[in-house]
Amino acid sequence: MPAxxxxxxxxxxxxxxxxxxxxxxxxxxxxxxxxxxxAVQNPSLLxxxxxxxxxxxxEGDNYSSPGSIQQGAFDVKSxxxxxNNTALITEFINTISYPDGYWTLxxxxxxDTCLQHGNSSFQHFQPIYVNSSTVFTISKTGQAPxxxxxxxxxxxxxxxxxxxxxxxxxxxxxxxxxxxxxxTNPCSATINATVxxxxxxxxxxxxxxxxxxxxxxxxxxxxxxxxxxxxGRFAVVTASTLVAMLVIVIxx
Ligand SMILES: *[C@@H]1O[C@H](CO)[C@@H](O)[C@H](O)[C@H]1NC(C)=O
Ligand SMILES: *[C@@H]1O[C@H](CO)[C@@H](O)[C@H](O)[C@H]1NC(C)=O
Ligand SMILES: *[C@@H]1O[C@H](CO)[C@@H](O)[C@H](O)[C@H]1NC(C)=O
Ligand SMILES: *[C@@H]1O[C@H](CO)[C@@H](O)[C@H](O)[C@H]1NC(C)=O
Ligand SMILES: *[C@@H]1O[C@H](CO)[C@@H](O)[C@H](O)[C@H]1NC(C)=O
Ligand SMILES: *[C@@H]1O[C@H](CO)[C@@H](O)[C@H](O)[C@H]1NC(C)=O
Ligand SMILES: *[C@@H]1O[C@H](CO)[C@@H](O)[C@H](O)[C@H]1NC(C)=O
Ligand SMILES: *[C@@H]1O[C@H](CO)[C@@H](O)[C@H](O)[C@H]1NC(C)=O
Numbered sequence: 268m269p270a271x272x273x274x275x276x277x278x279x280x281x282x283x284x285x286x287x288x289x290x291x292x293x294x295x296x297x298x299x300x301x302x303x304x305x306a307v308q309n310p311s312l313l314x315x316x317x318x319x320x321x322x323x324x325x326e327g328d329n330y331s332s333p334g335s336i337q338q339g340a341f342d343v344k345s346x347x348x349x350x351n352n353t354a355l356i357t358e359f360i361n362t363i364s365y366p367d368g369y370w371t372l373x374x375x376x377x378x379d380t381c382l383q384h385g386n387s388s389f390q391h392f393q394p395i396y397v398n399s400s401t402v403f404t405i406s407k408t409g410q411a412p413x414x415x416x417x418x419x420x421x422x423x424x425x426x427x428x429x430x431x432x433x434x435x436x437x438x439x440x441x442x443x444x445x446x447x448x449x450x451t452n453p454c455s456a457t458i459n460a461t462v463x464x465x466x467x468x469x470x471x472x473x474x475x476x477x478x479x480x481x482x483x484x485x486x487x488x489x490x491x492x493x494x495x496x497x498x499g500r501f502a503v504v505t506a507s508t509l510v511a512m513l514v515i516v517i518x519x
């Protein structure tokens with residue numbers, strides 16, 4: 268929850284859309300840094316809507332299998348919260364030692380819809396939750412992850428996506444008044460080769476920061492490259508279990 272008394276930048280009405288771009292329902296070879304990629308269309312609406320993301324990953328039906336991840340945090344430190352441009356949220360998982368089998372990536376998003384005009388003295392908003400799961404397979408006979416192919420014109424339309432039509436906001440609340448639910452348009456969030464190679468490079472940086480021996484690291488490695496781009500904005504997102512209270516911290 269944002270601290271009481273904090274104000275948000277005046278928000279413009281618009282459509283917030285979140286698209287699950289990667290992984291897809293495909294079979295991938297084990298990777299030292301396999302990307303998880305969500306796209307946020309119109310990220311300027313994330314803070315005014317009090318958005319909270321979380322993710323979990325598990326093997327098959329086993330929430331406690333080795334390699335399972337709970338309380339997954341989407342690192343949005345370097346996101347431009349002012350822009351209307353599509354932003355990518357990327358995380359990387361090390362699947363090198365994952366046994367062959369199918370895996371479920373579950374992610375959820377909470378936003379707050381206003382209930383009545385008011386201020387922070389009372390809770391005048393109500394959370395809305397959406398979630399989605401992607402099942403993918405890890406196999407030594409699979410294909411390498413390809414985020415360009417996953418968002419190509421013939422596959423982009425099947426990405427799971429949610430959109431919200433924020434028509435106005437309450438000044439002292441992190442909530443929005445929502446209009447009719449818009450249709451989603453995940454094909455607006457395609458990834459080209461240039462962006463894909465920067466995702467790859469980010470994965471390498473992440474794996475090198477974790478001193479992963481299976482990655483060839485650049486000679487000069489700046490583990491703080493992304494934090495140099497904070498612009499004073501920072502968000503940490505965690506979720507302890509699928510049903511637990513979710514917590515977000517946004518320092519303006
Ligand atoms: C995933 O792909 C497999 C093989 O193409 C297909 O049988 C299965 O129905 C797909 N699952 C979903 C949830 O789309
Ligand atoms: C899930 O994985 C854990 C850790 O490997 C194992 O102890 C447990 O038996 C597994 N549960 C099932 C139902 O396979
Ligand atoms: C974002 O879009 C809205 C609606 O089109 C516009 O009013 C606002 O100025 C835009 N903000 C930026 C930073 O471009
Ligand atoms: C919030 O509303 C209450 C009741 O209307 C009022 O007493 C209080 O001063 C308001 N607080 C702020 C920060 O506007
Ligand atoms: C995910 O959303 C569906 C509705 O689309 C809901 O029935 C389900 O309970 C949600 N799952 C969790 C873990 O919140
Ligand atoms: C957003 O909601 C408003 C008010 O309900 C509606 O007029 C507008 O057409 C909606 N926009 C979209 C893209 O659905
Ligand atoms: C790739 O996509 C990015 C982000 O959408 C864009 O800024 C860039 O111009 C594109 N590059 C090429 C070569 O199309
Ligand atoms: C590196 O690769 C080896 C062989 O595949 C594997 O056993 C080991 O767990 C990997 N190390 C890490 C940190 O992923």
